[in-house]
Amino acid sequence: MLSVHHLSHIDLDGYGCQYLTRQLFDPIRCYNANYGPEVSARLDEILSNIAKERLTNPTRDILILITDLNLTTKECNALEKRAAESGAKLQLLDHHGTGASAAERFGWYFLDTSRSATKITYDWLREHYGFDPEGRNKKIVEAIDAIDIWREESPYFPYGKVLLGMISGAREINRILFPDEDRAYKLSLIDSARRILDEAPLPEAPIHLDDMLHAQKKRFFRLEHNDTKDNLVADYVTRLLSRERERMTVHYRGHKGILGYNVGSASLIGNAFLLANPDYDFYMDVNSRGNFSLRSNNKLDVSAMAAEIGKGGGHPNASGGKIENYKDSFIYDELRESIQRYIDEKSGQNSA
Template sequence: MQNRTIHHLSHIDLDGYSCQLIMRYTPYTKYNYNANYGAEVKAKLEEILEKIQKSNESTMILISDLNLTAEESKWLDNEVKKLNENKKDITLQLLDHHGSGEECAKKYGWYFLDTARCATKIVYDFTKENFDFDAPTWMEKFVNIVNAVDLWKQDEKDNFEYGKVCMRLITETRELNRVMFAKEDTEYKLALLHEAVKYIDEENAPIILDEKIHLLKKDFFKDQHDDTLDNLATEFIVNLLGESKTQKTIYYKGYKGYLSYGVGNTSIIGNGFLVKFPEYDFIIDISFRGTMSLRANNKVSVAQIAKEWVGGGGHPNAAGGRILGFKEQFRYDKVKEQIESIIHKKESIAGDLEYKKG
């Protein structure tokens, strides 16, 4: 394969992330995206297309462990054709094993379907045949492990049992938010899988991995000191929030705020952020359902902000509310657009905020 940039969209389970683990051993520039079924798939594809439009590189869109609907397939096929007609150089390839994509597979040459193999095994075989590929010695065995558990082959006992632990390793890895920290969340999961393969050949391998999961997570978040997993993850997240201050700062009536989306645990993370970055007057986290959680540190009454924005309330340093009509988003910029629209409407009609001196 010629030197292309690969935009790789995959599912959010063990099979999906394992496809991306395989692609780490190819030499191409790669960008990973992950989506669950529903509106998130198209949202991620739109994000990929937007990035391609801004680039002049030869590009492959690789989709794994996700079956597209007929409508999504038609839309994507048309979008790629339009871009190629506009002198872009885009190759499209989908590798999947879900039988519900059969009609699309018959219609589009780029839609490859094989229900006898999990997506990880399909990607592995495809990569060996089509890409420059430096596969490590453990990879084939790991692929068979994922295949056994994803297709629920209980007769392959050793592979199946180890795959079950790997599956839990992914499903219970929720420390990072997939929207706010998409890149870091994917890297976190891939790093854990990369550590998990080290125990494949151990006696009682499933038990060993099961007992090490907590330590593997802590090792990812550790810097120079040890602490509880919660504290290590909180410090890591606060640092990530700080690294993207420019894009995530909002202002309301002269007060400087930070807008996060779906991070949760606002009492700990929010207060930790305000202590580390005292130039901020408040922080607000929006949940996927539109619930607002606000925190301050004696600089402004967030109860007043919550009241003015959505009729919410609470205490001067801790308040909340709910945004009526909020639309769940899979991209941070879309969330910020909704919040800035509220701010624009409210700033012209709300009264002065109560200022709390420290």
């Protein structure tokens, strides 16, 4: 049995690759990263998970698959060494020309600038694993390829434009806080788009997808009864926050709160969380620039808290401010620890 750890980019093309591999491989664990240091962090996460996997399955065949991301020669050298130590095989499928020098040196680094990563992955899966013999994914692959390579002459290009906006606009779930749920959401949208492309005549398909997109999003977030999309998202995210509240807890002057990251809709989600978790005194959401929102439910004057830790203010139950010398992170645990230290420093308290 082959176990696959699949790292891909965070755009339509990157998720398109994972949409395909998840149909074939089982077990498979997916990860996503933007360019820069996040790639190395996710590779560290993959190798750590492989080490744990080896404890129970020491002889299992393991593949580290990387798509729609290019690595430097230095990164490839380090990864190849660590993968060999873990007994994992490597395969990288990409189309960015910046990886040309690395592709020349490493046999597992496949580069083709003429195709999108989704198209490369699709062809690779078909060649090596006999994937999709009936071709049910061919149209969605063509649409992703047309927009990613910008083939305006392709009849699938208009549909690809809607797909591109569909994924870039799917921001309801923060991928740093809840990567698995965020990925599942985006892959569900791609799956719905594939089905529409199969059913509607190609010239009408982009309009049909655009018309149906709101309903497709609501369908994913609907857990029980129907409601407005904003309320469905708030309920969904609140449940995720409640589930993960222990690892997301912060303290301020003896009060217990939860720290979100780029969650947004602070009033709606913050108040929903506090009502669902009456043992919490405040809700805090910080964005990638260090601006934060605070909400309470008559248990803490968050205007005073905002003034003390962020030179901010507002109302007793709804305030905000900015963290001084804020350093962003794509690893939530590091972010929470850093902000807890900051709160302790500004309030002159030790975290409870």
